[in-house]
Amino acid sequence: MSFVSVNIDQGLEAPVKLTRRALAKQRTRERVLAAARRLFSERGYEGATIRDIAQAAGMSTGAVFASFADKSELFEEILTADHEVIHAQMNQAARTAKTVDEALMGLFGVAYSFHVEQLPLLRASIAVSWTRSEAAERRARTELKHLFQLIDEALQRGVEQKQLKADVDAKLLAEIIWDVYLANYRRAVYDGWSVDALLERLSNQLKIILAGARA
Amino acid sequence: MSFVSVNIDQGLEAPVKLTRRALAKQRTRERVLAAARRLFSERGYEGATIRDIAQAAGMSTGAVFASFADKSELFEEILTADHEVIHAQMNQAARTAKTVDEALMGLFGVAYSFHVEQLPLLRASIAVSWTRSEAAERRARTELKHLFQLIDEALQRGVEQKQLKADVDAKLLAEIIWDVYLANYRRAVYDGWSVDALLERLSNQLKIILAGARA
Numbered sequence: 001m002s003f004v005s006v007n008i009d010q011g012l013e014a015p016v017k018l019t020r021r022a023l024a025k026q027r028t029r030e031r032v033l034a035a036a037r038r039l040f041s042e043r044g045y046e047g048a049t050i051r052d053i054a055q056a057a058g059m060s061t062g063a064v065f066a067s068f069a070d071k072s073e074l075f076e077e078i079l080t081a082d083h084e085v086i087h088a089q090m091n092q093a094a095r096t097a098k099t100v101d102e103a104l105m106g107l108f109g110v111a112y113s114f115h116v117e118q119l120p121l122l123r124a125s126i127a128v129s130w131t132r133s134e135a136a137e138r139r140a141r142t143e144l145k146h147l148f149q150l151i152d153e154a155l156q157r158g159v160e161q162k163q164l165k166a167d168v169d170a171k172l173l174a175e176i177i178w179d180v181y182l183a184n185y186r187r188a189v190y191d192g193w194s195v196d197a198l199l200e201r202l203s204n205q206l207k208i209i210l211a212g213a214r215a
Numbered sequence: 216m217s218f219v220s221v222n223i224d225q226g227l228e229a230p231v232k233l234t235r236r237a238l239a240k241q242r243t244r245e246r247v248l249a250a251a252r253r254l255f256s257e258r259g260y261e262g263a264t265i266r267d268i269a270q271a272a273g274m275s276t277g278a279v280f281a282s283f284a285d286k287s288e289l290f291e292e293i294l295t296a297d298h299e300v301i302h303a304q305m306n307q308a309a310r311t312a313k314t315v316d317e318a319l320m321g322l323f324g325v326a327y328s329f330h331v332e333q334l335p336l337l338r339a340s341i342a343v344s345w346t347r348s349e350a351a352e353r354r355a356r357t358e359l360k361h362l363f364q365l366i367d368e369a370l371q372r373g374v375e376q377k378q379l380k381a382d383v384d385a386k387l388l389a390e391i392i393w394d395v396y397l398a399n400y401r402r403a404v405y406d407g408w409s410v411d412a413l414l415e416r417l418s419n420q421l422k423i424i425l426a427g428a429r430a
Contacts, residue, residue, distance in 0.1 A: 127346045213426070
């Protein structure tokens with residue numbers, strides 16, 4: 001049994017009215033984020049320092065640190081912003097699809113189109129995903145949950161519509177599909193593959209992965 | 216039609232007799248490699264500098280550069296040495312197996328056992344695999360070809376022994392299996408999974424991936 005102290009005022013936030021000071025702070029954050037996004041793309045995560053980013057944003061390193069605790073926080077914030085954009089588009093693509101294959105191709109098509117346009121940032125984010133702290137990994141997984149949920153929902157609808165067997169392990173299937181989806185970016189990075197080429201490969205991979213799950 | 220000029224003496228090398236000078240050079244290389252392996256494991260690829268490595272090996276940075284062109288060459292040489300060890304063991308595990316599943320579990324079991332013992336180096340090598348130069352990627356793929364061949368051979372034997380259908384796309388199957396095998400290391404890195412836990416997951420993944428390929 002667990003006791004949770006609940007504050008009934010929680011969640012009731014007063015409407016935010018930005019003071020001039022708060023507005024200035026927000027603009028500073030935006031300038032830093034824009035500069036950081038550019039430098040991470042040009043030089044990778046390790047290659048861009050806070051000093052470089054501050055200089056590119058036209059401010060002191062102290063001013064950067066007033067908004068962000070460290071470089072990893074800055075990097076995470078950029079990826080989070082991208083995630084929010086992409087999640088909404090992937091959701092729409094999946095929900096307007098008629099079959100499980102259409103839904104999966106639709107949602108991953110959105111992701112490929114988005115990331116192939118900014119491959120250097122994607123390379124940096126995959127590399128960082130293998131070297132980050134455990135706490136950063138936890139936060140990343142919390143964000144990824146929303147994307148996995150979209151894949152899971154597409155598979156569940158496939159079950160409901162009797163395209164897939166009722167006893168499929170949707171969680172493990174979703175993770176396998178995710179692994180190959182992500183690994184395919186190597187072809188974009190090193191072989192210059194287009195979104196169409198990536199999707200054709202994914203389509204062939206899905207045929208194999210889903211073969212045993214078809215109803 | 217291509218014309219190839221062949222030197223019939225090629226491949227006939229005089230037995231190497233190491234001079235004292237050559238022996239000293241070889242010892243230097245070994246000392247540098249040992250120090251580099253330790254520092255890459257402790258600090259990751261980006262965190263270890265040539266200066267650090269030279270210091271740990273008890274020599275000047277100039278002496279390190281006399282043996283290795285740069286840090287990436289040093290890193291590649293460590294991975295190549297590991298590859299040679301692991302390839303022989305994986306080959307043996309695959310060849311003594313009776314079924315395609317046994318062969319795959321056997322060869323990946325060798326790889327998991329090897330890399331889980333030196334996870335920090337594995338993390339660094341996966342991270343680097345997303346940021347390295349195109350030339351370095353080509354060299355890495357040439358090495359990986361030998362491992363893919365083992366997977367491919369295991370699948371082909373599965374076809375010959377009528378465990379798998381004759382028309383399977385062995386190449387694409389091998390790549391899908393490789394992608395999930397590699398992605399599973401995330402569980403070892405961030406969740407402390409043992410080799411047995413990784414293998415249990417891989418076994419479940421193989422059931423899904425091979426389901427449509429079973430004869």
